[in-house]
Amino acid sequence: MRKYFMINCKKKDKDKVGKFLLSQRQDGALKCVDFGDQETQIFKADVDINTFDITILMTLIQHCCSSKGDSIWKKPPDDKDKSLLANLRRIQLYKETTLDCSPSNRVTNVEFDKQWYELTTTFTCIGVSAEDIEKYHKLRVERSVRGFEEESVEEIRNFQVLQAVVIDVGTVAMREYFLEVANRRKTKQSQVAKLEKKDVGQYLINMKSNFKVKLNLEQKKKMFTPNADIDTFDITIMYLIIRNCCSIPDSFWEDPQKLSNVVEIHRYRNTLAHYPNCRVSNKDFEIQWTKVRSMLHNAGAPFQDIDKYRALKFIN
Structure with missing residues (x-):
């Protein structure tokens, strides 16, 4: 690019x-x-x-x-369009709609192979050599990878550990915070029925007018449907729901740190999403880990759920 x-x-x-x-x-x-x-x-x-x-x-x-007009920016490129710009756009869309919107840090082997094939095809079309692509594939299973200095492999894994713990633990903390606040409000309004996960879709449909921000089509499809699954909502969607559906609760004044750390999870995840590369030095990792560990714990996550992710750094 x-x-x-x-x-x-x-x-x-x-x-x-x-x-x-x-x-x-x-x-x-x-x-x-x-x-x-x-x-x-x-x-x-x-x-x-x-x-x-x-x-x-x-x-x-x-x-x-860009000489393509607006069409390529308003919708995904046509499958027949093999131009360099079309493939760059495909990479952008993959990053924004698949990586940035993942509700967990998990990809099955079957899904990995499918997505890897599609990405390999795209990268090959823009002139990236097979060797340069394959060395990233080897990061899945090898501690030392030809084509990378050992320090680079370690820095990539540092980034992956930070990303994994923020997405996995942070998303759960935000879901639990939302349900906690929503149910506290129901109690105050003398509503007996508890908001269960299965009822979140209808809840959001009823609260739709509260959303003053522009949502993209995929977000709307996930959120505003009776059978919406909150466990598929990523950090961005949870942040939007908390911001637009949860007026600042009384508990905020009792524990202002909890809400501020829930918001910080969203901000930190955006910081990771805007890294120009996927590398974090060992020194910076230790600084970032301390910050992330404190942030997630203060948002409600137990230390044991957080600390297990640090071990990913040392897996061969």
Whole structure:
């Protein structure tokens, strides 16, 4: 994606990217584009394009160097479209709709093989060598992998451990917090019936007008149906439900740390989702692990449920 952007914007020197983006922001293709809290990261003269994640890069490609019109950005590329841009878009959609929206950190062997085949096809089409692809496949089973320095393998596993514990333990903590708050409100309103997981779909349908944020089609399909399964809701969906359906409860003032840590789970997961690569040094891992461990425990997760994920670092 970086290479595509540089070539199509006719930029040979990465040091000039910052000035180019500033000019496009001032009175060019990026003038009206909303980058949210990533704005300050992007628009500075000495910006390092190597720190840009997939979302930033594809937004820049869409507005600065896309000749495909709006169609490729509004819906998935047609299967017959084998162009470089179409395959870059497929990678972006896979990251945003599959990886970022996973309700757990689990992939079965059958599903892994299916998704790996699809990704391999896409990466091959954009010119990635079979050898470069295969070395990532070997990370599943080998401690040392040809093509990676030992330190790099360790850093990748550090990232995976942080991601695993935040997605698995964090998502459960957010579900339990939502059900706790919803049922406390029912008690105060003298409603006898307890909100069970099986009733969450109807609950959300009744609360639909509370959602003032824009939801994508997949989120709506998951949430607003009578047989919705809360166990399939990812961190983003749980954050939206808590924010729009749970007015700040009295318990917040008794234990303000719990809600703030539930919110922090969402923020931290977004930080992981926007990493420009999947590496965390050993030093940074220890700092991040301490932070994540405290955050998840303060959100309601037992230490034993958290600490078992650290052992993933040492599995051969």
